[in-house]
Amino acid sequence: MDQASVVKSLAALAQPIRLEVFRALVVAGPRGMTPSTMAEGLGISASSLSFHLKELANAGLITQERSSRNLIYRAAFDHMNALLGYLTENCCQGAGCTADSAAANCRC
Template identity: 70%
Template sequence: MQETQAIRSLAALAQEARLRAFRALVVAGPEGLTPSTLAEQLGIAANTLSFHLKELTNAGLITQERQGRNLVYRASFDTMNALLGYLTENCCHGAACSPAPAASCNC
């Protein structure tokens, strides 16, 4: 993944409704979800959700497919994995990232 694509993906996810929608689509797996199902699950108005889905699609994080009268949105696992790989390679120098040790408390 190129830096510009990573930035575009991270920017798209840096908004609560989009992050929630992306997570719901990841959980839904290859089956995907229709916008109406997604809007109901997330409690987001359809027109607002449409804007967020467009942003996620433009970032390459989700795809859409027409099935009859419905659109079905799916997470792009290839893009998600490429972003995780980019972050690991470029932010952790290729090593597994581990959290900083917790400070001990003498309370």
């Protein structure tokens, strides 16, 4: 993942509603969610949700698929994992690591 994609993704997530929407889609998993389900569950107006979904899609964090008359949104897990990988690739003092070794070597 290149630095520009990382910055774009982090900027998209640096807004409370978009972060909440993305987390809801992560929880929904591969089945995804329709905008109406998200709006109802998160208490967000449809117009506001539409704007935030567009920003998340533009950053590559979510995908959209038409199923009959519905749009289904899903978290882009490959993109999310690449972002996490980019953020943690040097977490063990520059060496490749696993989650267990990262926690053991953390100096914070």
